[in-house]
Amino acid sequence: MSLYNDHTGHVAAKYIRNAVIIIILLLFALATIFPIYFMIISSFGDPVEAGAMSYSLIPTKISLDSYKFFFEYSEYSLRWLLNSLFVASVVTVSNVFFASMAGYAFSKIRFKGRTALFTLLLIAMMIPYQVTQVPLYILIVNIFQIQNTYSALILPGLVTVYNIFLAKQFMSSIPTEVLECAKIEGCNQFQVYFRIILPLSKTVLAVMAILTFMDSWNTFFWPFLVTNTMDMQTIQVGLKNFRFANTTYFAPMMAGATISALPMFILFFSLQKYFLKGVTVGAVKG
Amino acid sequence: MTQLAKPLKKRRIKGDGGWGYAFIAVALVVFAVFTAYPVVSAFIISFQDYKPLGSTFVGFDNYIDSFKDSLFWKSLVNTVVYTILTVPVALIISFGVAILILPLNKKLQTTFKAIYYLPAVASGVALSVVWLWIFDPMPTGILNQVLGFFGINNQNWLGSSSTSMFSLVLMSWLSSHGTSIIIYLAALLGIDDSYYEAAELDGASFIKKMWYIVIPCLKPTTLFLLVTGVIGSFQVFQNAYLMTGGGPDNATTMVGLLIFNNAFKYFEFGKAAAQSLVLALIIGVISLVQFKFWGKDVEY
Numbered sequence: 001m002s003l004y005n006d007h008t009g010h011v012a013a014k015y016i017r018n019a020v021i022i023i024i025l026l027l028f029a030l031a032t033i034f035p036i037y038f039m040i041i042s043s044f045g046d047p048v049e050a051g052a053m054s055y056s057l058i059p060t061k062i063s064l065d066s067y068k069f070f071f072e073y074s075e076y077s078l079r080w081l082l083n084s085l086f087v088a089s090v091v092t093v094s095n096v097f098f099a100s101m102a103g104y105a106f107s108k109i110r111f112k113g114r115t116a117l118f119t120l121l122l123i124a125m126m127i128p129y130q131v132t133q134v135p136l137y138i139l140i141v142n143i144f145q146i147q148n149t150y151s152a153l154i155l156p157g158l159v160t161v162y163n164i165f166l167a168k169q170f171m172s173s174i175p176t177e178v179l180e181c182a183k184i185e186g187c188n189q190f191q192v193y194f195r196i197i198l199p200l201s202k203t204v205l206a207v208m209a210i211l212t213f214m215d216s217w218n219t220f221f222w223p224f225l226v227t228n229t230m231d232m233q234t235i236q237v238g239l240k241n242f243r244f245a246n247t248t249y250f251a252p253m254m255a256g257a258t259i260s261a262l263p264m265f266i267l268f269f270s271l272q273k274y275f276l277k278g279v280t281v282g283a284v285k286g
Numbered sequence: 287m288t289q290l291a292k293p294l295k296k297r298r299i300k301g302d303g304g305w306g307y308a309f310i311a312v313a314l315v316v317f318a319v320f321t322a323y324p325v326v327s328a329f330i331i332s333f334q335d336y337k338p339l340g341s342t343f344v345g346f347d348n349y350i351d352s353f354k355d356s357l358f359w360k361s362l363v364n365t366v367v368y369t370i371l372t373v374p375v376a377l378i379i380s381f382g383v384a385i386l387i388l389p390l391n392k393k394l395q396t397t398f399k400a401i402y403y404l405p406a407v408a409s410g411v412a413l414s415v416v417w418l419w420i421f422d423p424m425p426t427g428i429l430n431q432v433l434g435f436f437g438i439n440n441q442n443w444l445g446s447s448s449t450s451m452f453s454l455v456l457m458s459w460l461s462s463h464g465t466s467i468i469i470y471l472a473a474l475l476g477i478d479d480s481y482y483e484a485a486e487l488d489g490a491s492f493i494k495k496m497w498y499i500v501i502p503c504l505k506p507t508t509l510f511l512l513v514t515g516v517i518g519s520f521q522v523f524q525n526a527y528l529m530t531g532g533g534p535d536n537a538t539t540m541v542g543l544l545i546f547n548n549a550f551k552y553f554e555f556g557k558a559a560a561q562s563l564v565l566a567l568i569i570g571v572i573s574l575v576q577f578k579f580w581g582k583d584v585e586y
Contacts, residue, residue, distance in 0.1 A: 002389075002479060002482050003385075003388065003389075003474075003477075003482060003492070003495055003496070003499075003500060004388070004389045004492070005492065017389075018389065018390060021386050021389065021390065022390070022394070024386060025383065025386055025387065025398055028379075028383060028402075029398065029401045029402065031460055032401070032402060032404075032405055032460060032461070032462060032463070033401065033404065033405070034460075035405065035413060035416045035417060035420065035460070036404065036405055036408060036416075038416060038419075038420065038428070039408075039412070039415075039416045042419075098312045098313050098316070099313065101309045101310070101312070101313070102309060102310045102312075102313035102314075104309060105305070105306045105307075105309035105310045106310065109302050109303075109305055109306040109309065110302065110303070110306065111302070111303040111304075111305075111306030111307060112303060114306065117310070117314070120322075121317065124317070124321050124322065124325070126570070126573075127321075127325060127566055128517075128520070128521050128562070128565055128566050128569055129521065130521060130542060130545050130546075130562040130565055130566075131324070131325060131328045131559075131562045131563060131565075131566050132320075132321060132324035132325060132328065133545075133546075133549065133562070134324075134328065134331065134549045134555050134558050134559050134562065135323070135324035135325075135327035135328050135331060135559070136320060136324045137549070137550075138327070138331075138336075138338075138555065139319075139320075139323070139324065139327075142338050155316075155320065156316075156320040158312070158316045158320075159312065159313045159316050159317075161317065161321070164313055188305075189302055189305035189309070190305075193309070214407060217409070218407075218408075218409035218410065218411075220409065220410060220411050220524065221524070221546075225550065236409050236411045236412075239409075239411050239412065239415065240411050240528070243415055243418075250419060253415050253419075254415070254416070254419075256415070257408075257411075257412035257413075257415040257416060258412075260408075260409055260411065260412045261407070261408040261409060261412045264407040264408060264409070265404075265407060265408075267407070268400075268403075268404065268407045272400055275403065275407070276396070276399055276400065276403065276468060279403070279464070279465050279468040279469060280468060280469060280472045
């Protein structure tokens with residue numbers, strides 16, 4: 001008994017129906033996957049100017065010359081990847097740590113102004129980023145004067161309201177009795193947080209870490225605004241500059257795009273479960 | 287038993303006020319400096335002719351100038367057009383796909399979810415690079431080849447003001463809908479079987495079950511995706527910036543991009559701040575209206 005007819009007694013009918021469904025889904029999958037496929041296949045082409053070339057959808061040869069071209073374009077190509085890795089790692093660790101602490105406080109510790117502060121955070125979450133973009137830029141560049149440093153790339157993202165919200169939502173479901181017990185046993189708040197809250201929140205924190213890392217790795221505009229030398233740029237900014245400097249080099253551009261996306265693909269395939277969980281963890285009302 | 291459990295549940299750990307502040311200290315400082323202060327500052331800047339050394343107060347000039355600027359109106363229209371063409375289609379696609387995935391077994395469900403989600407992990411810059419070549423205006427361009435197969439003439443996709451907006455819309459249609467598909471599927475799996483059983487006793491068909499059970503049950507999900515989709519679409523500018531730069535002839539200049547250009551191309555910070563606040567207001571009003579009209583009988 002469900003939305004679909006069970007076709008009880010008609011096994012063949014059920015198989016045919018599912019086969020038709022799978023074919024439709026596969027066709028749609030082809031359409032969504034196509035840009036990625038096209039990117040990877042084309043990146044193995046020769047690094048020649050596009051001119052009158054035609055694109056082939058089936059790889060005719062596999063050559064890594066375009067990757068070499070991308071890395072030789074600038075002495076900083078590798079540095080872009082390392083910058084992205086460094087910034088994303090720091091941002092991820094600090095988010096998991098500080099957001100879980102704040103989430104614990106907002107869900108389980110009673111202190112004055114707690115509700116008011118949390119409401120303030122929620123309201124702030126609805127403000128479009130365009131509003132804060134200009135003042136934030138002025139703050140970093142004119143007031144703190146730290147443009148083109150790792151601090152400028154990292155500080156504004158140290159802990160996001162969204163992650164605090166995520167942590168708070170999850171931790172509210174941890175029974176308070178458990179924490180009471182620990183307190184009676186003589187744990188102070190930090191021990192409760194470290195020994196009970198963190199282990200119990202492992203899954204949600206893993207989801208948070210992965211999504212934060214991906215966001216930070218893929219972010220383009222902020223690093224684009226606050227960096228002005230090649231050695232400080234992240235891979236996304238570097239890729240954009242490479243694109244504008246080599247408008248006709250088709251295969252190397254695809255190689256660059258593949259390089260920027262590859263770490264995320266690897267992460268996705270190895271931690272797929274957490275990625276898919278991450279979608280519903282913040283969205284579906286709990 | 288229940289009487290005993292209740293007061294226990296309500297009781298929180300007491301006398302830990304100091305710990306509470308200590309735990310939120312870092313988060314609060316980051317929030318105050320990098321979110322709260324910029325928001326307040328945006329209001330102030332929007333009334334100023336901003337100069338790094340000594341801004342002058344200009345009252346509502348930035349707002350008045352914006353509303354007199356035909357480009358601001360054009361960018362608003364572009365944003366609305368883009369939103370109307372992308373958000374409902376995205377909802378329909380994700381709903382349809384989620385319905386189709388539903389009868390499959392768990393393993394196939396996960397596989398398809400992963401496939402549809404995959405493009406979302408690639409960065410916007412990487413995808414824009416790829417789409418730039420798909421939209422290659424030469425007859426050898428991928429999209430032109432596909433359409434040539436159906437006998438449709440060569441198009442200068444991103445370079446002509448008649449097709450550039452459609453190109454961005456097409457790109458959005460074929461981008462990752464994984465997130466909404468997964469959310470819809472989760473909601474579909476949450477519908478209680480007893481509804482269907484009751485409907486089947488009454489001899490309801492697939493279409494009827496769809497109309498009277500599935501669609502009403504998924505209303506909160508649809509509302510959530512609609513509101514977040516519209517909010518996201520009103521802020522969109524990465525694709526426009528990377529693919530067309532807002533051109534040709536400002537045919538793809540969205541509000542988000544206009545604000546970016548005013549701020550970081552022309553360095554008119556005051557004007558950009560004023561326009562960003564107008565955008566925030568518009569987004570707020572639209573979200574509210576959606577909740578009012580759609581959310582009447584939605585429970586949260």
